[in-house]
Amino acid sequence: MARKNLLEISAPNTGRTDAPSAKDSRPIAGFLPQARGSGPVGGITRTLGNITEKMERASDLERQLAEGQTVVELEPELIDGSFVADRLEIDVVELGQLVDQIREHGQQVPILVRPHPESRGRFQVAYGHRRLAAAKELGIKVRAVVRQLTDDQLVVSQGQENSARTNLSYIERALFALRLEQRDFGRDIIMAALGVDKAALSKMLIVTRQVPMALISAIGPAPEIGRRRWLELGERLEGVAPEPIIAELSADNYRKMSSDERFQQALALATGKPVSAKSTAQPSSITGIPVTFKRTPARATFVFDSKAAPGFDQFVEERLRSLFNEFQQRKET
Structure with missing residues (x-):
């Protein structure tokens, strides 16, 4: 009888639908534990999980900042320029245009900075000096990527961005x-x-040794003047004292x-020849008259707007003779 009862108790109950007891719910090696209810222990677990997640996000943000993957906003007053200058001057007109663009569309491209190697809490620009100047002009924070850079990495980034x-x-x-x-x-x-x-670098350094820094400063960046013309100026200066040229280019007139015109004048003074008629000149105009003109030390070119004043060019052409005669008479008197 005892054996029969034992067998009956041990037999599986296929119709059982009740949840297992606490004793039966203990985890067995190799199996996941059953889901727990939403009691106090579960709430503490979720809280700890949230804290861990926040710590992981903060660590990830620090890692991205260290790798330069995150754009941050910095006060312009906390940022110093690169320890190696790469510009003679910032063009006022171009800076004004950049200020207008950022005011209208925001700063689309971040600058690159590094933590200042000598001043804690400050930064140093690798590239983006004009964007930094524009942000200062607007009184807004500048968007920047902060990256740990050696001096070598900074100057390479600076030069490659400008190129x-x-x-x-x-x-x-x-x-x-x-x-x-x-340095x-x-x-x-x-x-x-x-x-x-190596060859191009050698020619760059030759120019900087042939043309005195004072003369380069007097000329300015000369954006339209390339290597060949600068080398030509350097060669001409070998037999000419640069001081008179520097003094003349420094005069108010x-x-x-423009900087390109000052280069042309420096080359003319060094060679003793008139300034080339091809020297660059910015077009200008007279208010209320549909004519623009370009003037260089050697030539002036007038351009008539035929749409604004049809026939005005022919009218002036017919009177050029009388205008020239009047000019000659004034010179004589």
């Missing part, structure tokens, strides 16, 4: 190379920063000329 955007003129790039050399950067770093080979 990609073609913002710097030839002489500014040459001066950048000279300043890097003066004992290797030729490989300088070539990488400027994206040039020359400061009104």
